Amino acid sequence: MATTKAYAPASIGNVSLGFDILGAALAPIDGCLLGDWVSISDAEEFQLSVDGRFADRLPAGTENNIVTRCYNFFQDALAKEGKTKLSISMHLHKALPIGSGLGSSASSIVAAFYALNEHAGSPFDKDSLLLMMGELEGQISGSIHYDNVAPSYLGGMTLMTGQASPVALILPSFDDWYWVACYSGLSVSTAAARSILPQHFDMATCLTFGRQMGVFVDALYRGDKTLAASVMTDVIAEQHRKSLLPHFDEARDFANAQNGLAFGISGSGPTVFAVADDLASAQAIQTWLNDNYIQNEDGFSHVCKIDKAGTRVVSE
Ligand SMILES: Nc1ncnc2c1ncn2[C@@H]1O[C@H](COP(=O)(O)OP(=O)(O)O)[C@@H](O)[C@H]1O
Numbered sequence: 001m002a003t004t005k006a007y008a009p010a011s012i013g014n015v016s017l018g019f020d021i022l023g024a025a026l027a028p029i030d031g032c033l034l035g036d037w038v039s040i041s042d043a044e045e046f047q048l049s050v051d052g053r054f055a056d057r058l059p060a061g062t063e064n065n066i067v068t069r070c071y072n073f074f075q076d077a078l079a080k081e082g083k084t085k086l087s088i089s090m091h092l093h094k095a096l097p098i099g100s101g102l103g104s105s106a107s108s109i110v111a112a113f114y115a116l117n118e119h120a121g122s123p124f125d126k127d128s129l130l131l132m133m134g135e136l137e138g139q140i141s142g143s144i145h146y147d148n149v150a151p152s153y154l155g156g157m158t159l160m161t162g163q164a165s166p167v168a169l170i171l172p173s174f175d176d177w178y179w180v181a182c183y184s185g186l187s188v189s190t191a192a193a194r195s196i197l198p199q200h201f202d203m204a205t206c207l208t209f210g211r212q213m214g215v216f217v218d219a220l221y222r223g224d225k226t227l228a229a230s231v232m233t234d235v236i237a238e239q240h241r242k243s244l245l246p247h248f249d250e251a252r253d254f255a256n257a258q259n260g261l262a263f264g265i266s267g268s269g270p271t272v273f274a275v276a277d278d279l280a281s282a283q284a285i286q287t288w289l290n291d292n293y294i295q296n297e298d299g300f301s302h303v304c305k306i307d308k309a310g311t312r313v314v315s316e
């Protein structure tokens with residue numbers, strides 16, 4: 001029986017400075033897989049089975065799982081192209097907590113579409129698949145944004161173009177940067193965390209947002225780490241969302257005092273991330289976050305590098 005299994009890494013949406021347009025995929029330095037995986041097998045009838053640490057937090061009912069929606073969307077897309085529909089069953093390994101700010105729904109969506117496309121013999125190109133992924137992410141989080149699906153799919157640090165092709169660009173990143181990601185164990189709904197944001201921003205904020213993005217991309221291409229880190233601040237969402245995150249300001253103060261280069265909310269939180277360019281600082285920040293930011297037994301942290309591979313087929 002033919003089986004296809006795809007893994008899609010966790011991701012940091014926004015990376016502080018790029019609300020909805022910048023994201024980064026994560027690879028823990030201890031080699032563990034931080035992301036969901038989806039496998040597909042030939043079958044007469046569609047079924048979705050689930051397992052994994054956070055499977056029991058998924059909504060009840062196969063039809064309410066985003067993976068089932070991906071399956072239906074993909075089958076319709078095949079039919080529109082005049083191609084034969086798949087006769088399969090799917091399995092989701094749910095490793096990422098829901099509402100964590102680690103791109104949990106995106107990880108399931110990316111792994112599902114990637115596995116479906118591979119299993120079907122790759123009928124859709126990267127941009128077509130990304131547009132499908134963004135559409136499904138939009139259905140679940142309230143509006144289409146690619147800053148989790150694009151890095152999880154393509155790998156690296158990705159910038160959204162707003163164009164149909166290419167949907168996203170992979171930016172250079174610094175190989176010596178460590179990204180400490182700490183999930184507090186609380187759940188913050190992305191849709192709710194989006195609904196508290198203002199719909200309009202003043203001129204000064206818009207100018208800062210644009211300047212920071214431009215400077216950041218230039219600094220990445222020139223390898224200027226100090227300048228790149230100096231513009232990694234969030235003028236859009238952080239001031240509105242940090243009240244949902246107990247100990248956020250103390251965590252930032254500790255990271256800054258520990259040679260941290262940048263600190264912010266991962267996606268819509270409650271995960272926070274800190275960047276350091278030496279392992280000792282990254283580990284000191286991780287220890288503090290473990291002791292002070294984690295709120296319950298669901299919480300965890302990882303010291304990561306950027307995952308440059310993105311989603312990939314993995315063996316059984
Ligand atoms: N496979 C899945 N993975 C994650 N969330 C799912 C999945 N299937 C359905 N959902 C639902 O989608 C919503 C995702 O919430 P959201 O806050 O966007 O999570 P995240 O920020 O972790 O991606 C939740 O209501 C969750 O129950």
Ligand SMILES: N[C@@H](CCOP(=O)(O)O)C(=O)O
Pocket residue numbers: 013014019020021099100101102103104105141145147148190193194237266267268269
């Ligand atoms: N740009 C989005 C990112 C949401 O990421 P998630 O991991 O919390 O789903 C936002 O900030 O709303």
